[in-house]
Amino acid sequence: MSVVVHADQVSKIFRLGDVGSSTLTEDIRAAYYKILGKENPYLKMAVENDRTSGVSSDFIWALKDINFEVNQGEIVGLVGRNGAGKSTLLKILSRTTTPTQGEIKIKGKVASLLEVGTGFHPDLTGRENIFLNGTILGMRRSEIRDKFNDIVEFAGVQRYIDTPVKRYSSGMYVRLAFAVAAHLDPDILIIDEVLAVGDAEFQAKCLGKMKDVSDQGRTVLFVSHNMGAVADLCSRAILLKQGMIIQDGPTDSVIRTYVQQNMQVKLSDSSSLSDNTVRRGTGQVRYEQIRMLNSSGEEVNEFFQGDKVVIEMTLKVLEPINELLASISLRSGRTRDMVTSTKRNKIDCTNFKSGDIVNVRYEFPRLSLRPGVYETYYWLGDKSAETAFDVVDNLLPPIVVKLPIETNDLFVSGYFDEPFTFEQISI
């Protein structure tokens, strides 16, 4: 197998904070130091910051000594928490920024999809935008002309092709934008998970196309938070943490490490939910803490099929309310399908005063989920179903389900093991 991407000691320094007029002063000082033959003081700061963590500096290593190779036809998932360096690596690979040190060698034509519809102009028609967007993505006009009918058909916008895209519904717009990207035919496709936004149908189409691309022997680099999609699509994953590669190997084991590491962070920082201010919901009631426990009361997120699972929640009342319901949902797979959801459970809130702390507990006696990675979605709201007080959507570690013994039947699919008996009643 031939190597198509070869990254060698790739590093990148970022400066934090505001890049304003002060940089002129800094540049003059840097030039002054250079004239005196001294080392640039700003570069030195970054190096120091790396060696002694905790020292605050305006400069950090967003990536440090990244080495990897990708073979032709591989689908590699890049995973890691926010700020681990995934996006920076993606940007370097797609050439929107350069590394500070090191180099990446690439064989073949690269297409990077960090978003769809780049350069779409609302006043231009669908036809005009296909050509504009296609050439921005690196296609020639003749190439687009050849694929034009396919693109229009894939997007399903035949009737509106000569209408300005500002009159398109958002669904049509995204479909058209994706259709152009889907017909790029690169040797290497670099794709960001932000692409997989939109409705479920679109996500499925998007991820399905990735699978097609790799089936044709092309190489895919996929950056994602969505462990389900990574597990589903990628045979190999690379885990980044604080700008360095922590693990590079089969997807299963990388995901396990990722989940464990996330778990450690949450355990050591039990107030993480109350600190997390970027949350949906109106905020009359907030989750303070959500703990997932096994039968012996240990905080874990890996379970065997058939295990007991306990979820304990601490809620904080910020404003008195008339009605309070709670539910837990699980999502999985590359399309993040809703797998299951509890009923909306009523919590008595007649005597709530602001500042009250409420504890609730869910108990699932026998886990019937099939092995896999299930994202969690915790919801607090009222009966109207339109008001959510608080939503914790995939902010906490997913539930990982394993089989007690490795008797994984490859032909079993779906999410649940429904109990059944089987017998042959005649010849």
Added chain:
Amino acid sequence: MRQYRMTSNSNKQWDMIIRPSGGLFDLKLRELWEYRDLLYLLVRRDIITVYKQTLLGAFWFILPPILNTAIYFVLFGVIAKVSTDGTNPILFYLTGLIAWGYFADCINRTSTTFRSNASIFGKVYFPRLIVPLSSVVSALIKFGVQLILLVAVLLFFLIRGENVHPQYAYLWLLPLLLLMMMFSGLAFGIIISSLTTKYRDLTNMVPFAVQLLMYATPVIYPASIIPAKYLWILHINPLTPLIESIRFIFIGSDQINWLMLGYSLVFTLVTLFIGLLMFNRTEKDFMDTV
């Protein structure tokens, strides 16, 4: 941990190598040529979006030179009585202002290249130079509309038998002069846009600097009224011969100074080269600072 294998060797053919910074003098003109379709489509986009505003769009193009001509006619011609070397003052101002307008338009459109395209540049790689190039080409639309106005006014005065003498024998020079204005505008614009990604406050200086440059160029006055001891300013200004030559071709005032024009050409090429170097350096990692 996966074993890092050194399977690559130096003689292997790679299609692309991403490095901290390429050669300083690598202008990547071949790559620019590969993206010529994008240049065409960006210009087409500008034309279409302008024409979609139809009649009123063209009207806004010709209004500023008419108003400015009227203002300078009253202020300089009637009140201050500044000479226009005996040529019709309205044609004198109009020609100078339209020619200058194209140059200024080229600077203004290209000087914000990085900042106004940050959202596209952050997502897809293509040779960034395509964008300012398309801006100066599509600025020709506005110039073309204004040129029609100029020709109409010129015809009007010719029919009335005014003292105007278009130099038909030098018409061939006009495209070259236009190209020189285009590329000097582009050069200044991309230098400014490269600097403003880091030193953002420079943006505030641009309109003022362009205005100042106009007054240092014989746009609304002939070089003949400038006292000899200040004439060097006009002589080192590479735009002086461009404006003077254009006015000479259209209305027969001023003259063509071939030596000065040669200097202007060299100046344009040098600034363009410097601009390309700065622009290429900036495009590599401006996303980190913008």
